[in-house]
Amino acid sequence: MTAPGPRSEQLRALFDPRGVVVAGASSHPGKFGFVALHNILSQGYRGEVYATNREGGTILGVESVSSIDDLPAGAAVDMVFVCTPAAANLELLAACARRGITAAFITSAGYGESGAAGREAERELVARATELGIVIAGPNGQGVISTPSQLCAQIVAPCPPPGRIGVASQSGNFVSSFQNYAVQTGIGISRAVSAGNAAMVGVPDYLDFFAHDPETTVGLAYVEGIRDGRAFFDRMRTITPQQPLVLLKGGATAGGERAAASHTGALASDDRVFDGMCHQAGITRADNVEEAFEAAASFATQPLPHGPRVAVVTTAGGWGVVTADAITRSSNLQLAELSDDLRAAIDAKLPPRWSRSNPIDLAGGETRDTIPELLELVARDDGVDSIVYLGLGIQSNQAQLMKDGRYYPGDGLERIVAYHERQDERFARAAAEISDATGKPILTATELAIAAPENPGPRTVRETGRLCYAASNRAVTALGHLRRYAQWLERRA
Amino acid sequence: MGPTAVGANVDPPMATLSEVRSSRLLAEYGVPVLPQRTAPTAGDAVVAAAELGFPVVVKLCGDAIAHKTERGLVRLNLPDERAVHHAAGELLDLARADDVDVELLVAPMVRGTRELIAGVHTDEQFGRCVMLGFGGILAEAIADVSFRLIPLEPIDAEEMIEDLRTQRLLGPFRGEPAVDRAALVATLLGLSELATAEPDVVSVDVNPLIVVDGRPVAVDALVEMSS
Numbered sequence: 001m002t003a004p005g006p007r008s009e010q011l012r013a014l015f016d017p018r019g020v021v022v023a024g025a026s027s028h029p030g031k032f033g034f035v036a037l038h039n040i041l042s043q044g045y046r047g048e049v050y051a052t053n054r055e056g057g058t059i060l061g062v063e064s065v066s067s068i069d070d071l072p073a074g075a076a077v078d079m080v081f082v083c084t085p086a087a088a089n090l091e092l093l094a095a096c097a098r099r100g101i102t103a104a105f106i107t108s109a110g111y112g113e114s115g116a117a118g119r120e121a122e123r124e125l126v127a128r129a130t131e132l133g134i135v136i137a138g139p140n141g142q143g144v145i146s147t148p149s150q151l152c153a154q155i156v157a158p159c160p161p162p163g164r165i166g167v168a169s170q171s172g173n174f175v176s177s178f179q180n181y182a183v184q185t186g187i188g189i190s191r192a193v194s195a196g197n198a199a200m201v202g203v204p205d206y207l208d209f210f211a212h213d214p215e216t217t218v219g220l221a222y223v224e225g226i227r228d229g230r231a232f233f234d235r236m237r238t239i240t241p242q243q244p245l246v247l248l249k250g251g252a253t254a255g256g257e258r259a260a261a262s263h264t265g266a267l268a269s270d271d272r273v274f275d276g277m278c279h280q281a282g283i284t285r286a287d288n289v290e291e292a293f294e295a296a297a298s299f300a301t302q303p304l305p306h307g308p309r310v311a312v313v314t315t316a317g318g319w320g321v322v323t324a325d326a327i328t329r330s331s332n333l334q335l336a337e338l339s340d341d342l343r344a345a346i347d348a349k350l351p352p353r354w355s356r357s358n359p360i361d362l363a364g365g366e367t368r369d370t371i372p373e374l375l376e377l378v379a380r381d382d383g384v385d386s387i388v389y390l391g392l393g394i395q396s397n398q399a400q401l402m403k404d405g406r407y408y409p410g411d412g413l414e415r416i417v418a419y420h421e422r423q424d425e426r427f428a429r430a431a432a433e434i435s436d437a438t439g440k441p442i443l444t445a446t447e448l449a450i451a452a453p454e455n456p457g458p459r460t461v462r463e464t465g466r467l468c469y470a471a472s473n474r475a476v477t478a479l480g481h482l483r484r485y486a487q488w489l490e491r492r493a
Numbered sequence: 494m495g496p497t498a499v500g501a502n503v504d505p506p507m508a509t510l511s512e513v514r515s516s517r518l519l520a521e522y523g524v525p526v527l528p529q530r531t532a533p534t535a536g537d538a539v540v541a542a543a544e545l546g547f548p549v550v551v552k553l554c555g556d557a558i559a560h561k562t563e564r565g566l567v568r569l570n571l572p573d574e575r576a577v578h579h580a581a582g583e584l585l586d587l588a589r590a591d592d593v594d595v596e597l598l599v600a601p602m603v604r605g606t607r608e609l610i611a612g613v614h615t616d617e618q619f620g621r622c623v624m625l626g627f628g629g630i631l632a633e634a635i636a637d638v639s640f641r642l643i644p645l646e647p648i649d650a651e652e653m654i655e656d657l658r659t660q661r662l663l664g665p666f667r668g669e670p671a672v673d674r675a676a677l678v679a680t681l682l683g684l685s686e687l688a689t690a691e692p693d694v695v696s697v698d699v700n701p702l703i704v705v706d707g708r709p710v711a712v713d714a715l716v717e718m719s720s
Contacts, residue, residue, distance in 0.1 A: 229618030276640030
């Protein structure tokens with residue numbers, strides 16, 4: 001049973017409360033009631049923080065009160081983070097309503113996930129909350145993150161850097177996975193929420209909120225069971241024209257198992273219908289968690305490509321060839337044909353051994369300014385819609401070997417190390433600036449993003465707020481997702 | 494949403510329409526079907542064949558007959574009146590008591606290297622959807638298919654066609670012209686309109702949808718209704 005959808009001001013109270021009270025805060029560092037309070041405090045939440053504990057006492061410097069009714073008179077609290085046992089929660093909600101609290105994140109288990117009695121308890125919880133005008137996230141969820149408020153109200157790690165991705169998940173652990181990728185890549189998150197049992201607020205409700213949230217530019221969701229597929233489809237179609245939406249789906253459902261009399265039915269496994277539904281609704285469907293995060297990170301940090309034509313700019317041949325293969329295999333991207341004008345312009349910058357076709361392989365012919373100049377030339381060309389740039393960080397990688405070797409400092413090594421590091425920083429910045437200036441995606445890919453994340457190349461890519469793709473095929477996959485969504489929008493404009 | 498909406502697994506009783514009635518229903522919604530004639534007797538079948546032009550196909554058809562091919566009730570590529578008369582007589586002899594009302598169906602024999610499959614399917618989660626795929630005897634093994642929920646917009650139909658992996662089969666192929674995408678789009682939109690306007694239609698199976706000179710034609714069709 002899904003109650004009427006939450007009002008957006010109720011969800012605002014969940015994500016950007018003026019103050020939070022942790023109900024059932026614990027002095028034991030192994031308990032959720034401690035961890036929640038710890039994470040809220042240690043991550044520097046901007047609002048007021050209170051705690052309830054039956055015995056009272058000070059926890060992490062917060063003077064707890066024995067019940068919500070004992071909160072100080074002037075306390076401005078919009079959200080309660082509930083770590084109390086399920087049996088205590090109906091009374092708790094009533095007390096919260098008396099104090100004007102309008103949002104509750106409920107971590108407590110013992111609800112719909114645990115048999116008939118739990119389902120009944122969940123129904124009562126929702127009924128009571130609805131009566132009281134309180135919106136409930138969870139129960140049985142891991143928490144909520146909101147970086148604009150520096151709110152890290154969750155019972156798990158990590159706390160992601162701020163950014164533009166809004167995460168909603170039926171599985172709390174996938175929220176953690178996406179947050180770990182955010183920490184690793186530097187591509188941050190605006191809001192993240194574990195829907196838990198989704199008794200009152202489901203993943204579609206959160207995605208709807210994100211679509212109207214100025215802090216969020218892309219939704220990223222993990223779903224398993226969908227209660228009403230048709231309603232889900234109709235809802236998603238209202239979101240995707242406003243904001244890209246990346247979906248990872250787990251599990252096959254029981255549907256489609258009925259032996260079908262028709263061939264059409266036999267070919268209609270759930271997944272194919274689901275896939276078609278995603279295409280129709282403009283949903284970006286990813287095959288795995290990494291692809292889902294990288295697609296969302298790309299939507300959050302790159303402009304949309306206005307066409308399918310991709311240029312590959314590479315300092316080494318093999319990488320370009322493999323990337324060209326990936327582009328050719330992609331169903332909606334193609335290798336850009338170099339115009340005579342562009343070829344002549346590149347001729348003026350490089351010795352004649354360059355590839356003279358796409359991939360644009362510099363073949364080691366570049367000098368100090370070649371890469372920024374070339375990226376600019378290619379990005380400004382009318383026959384190119386996006387660029388994949390390969391080879392960033394190689395020289396700094398050698399510089400690192402010099403820094404680590406026994407001849408450093410000395411033998412002129414400091415100068416060359418500093419030069420290489422400066423150059424890679426410059427190239428990474430040029431890629432971002434030229435992309436901003438031309439409105440065309442420029443995706444930088446190198447395994448150094450993972451192998452040597454502090455290499456000045458990938459490090460500077462992160463500093464520009466962009467994703468440094470760990471492999472060119474991953475950049476191509478992400479670009480394919482951007483192009484598919486852009487085309488979906490163009491065709492329905 | 495009520496608790497029985499998913500997984501209730503109560504199969505409603507179904508009824509299939511005969512091929513003749515199925516084809517007529519498809520034609521009403523603009524799905525291209527072969528011109529075909531029904532004939533109660535072998536003699537009538539010969540007259541019908543002469544009107545349509547040889548070669549022809551003759552089938553035994555009835556509301557209770559869902560799987561003609563499996564029962565050997567289809568005779569292909571009949572070149573002249575004699576062959577039609579002979580095949581029609583044999584087919585009428587194959588009718589069983591439980592087939593109830595049967596009749597002969599005569600249609601032109603069309604050839605095309607490429608066979609597609611199209612239809613309407615009722616998904617438990619998403620409701621009714623239109624399907625397109627590559628057909629023929631390997632259809633289920635190849636499983637190159639695409640679905641969209643009804644109602645389809647023209648762009649949805651175009652994108653369904655783009656979704657098929659084996660795009661090369663839609664281009665010029667073995668001396669035959671490229672598949673007429675506009676005609677294929679019209680076929681898919683026809684199926685969508687049919688499903689939208691006929692809520693009792695549970696499934697439509699157009700198999701094969703043969704590409705003849707680049708244009709799709711429904712050669713066999715089976716409509717399943719909830720009754």
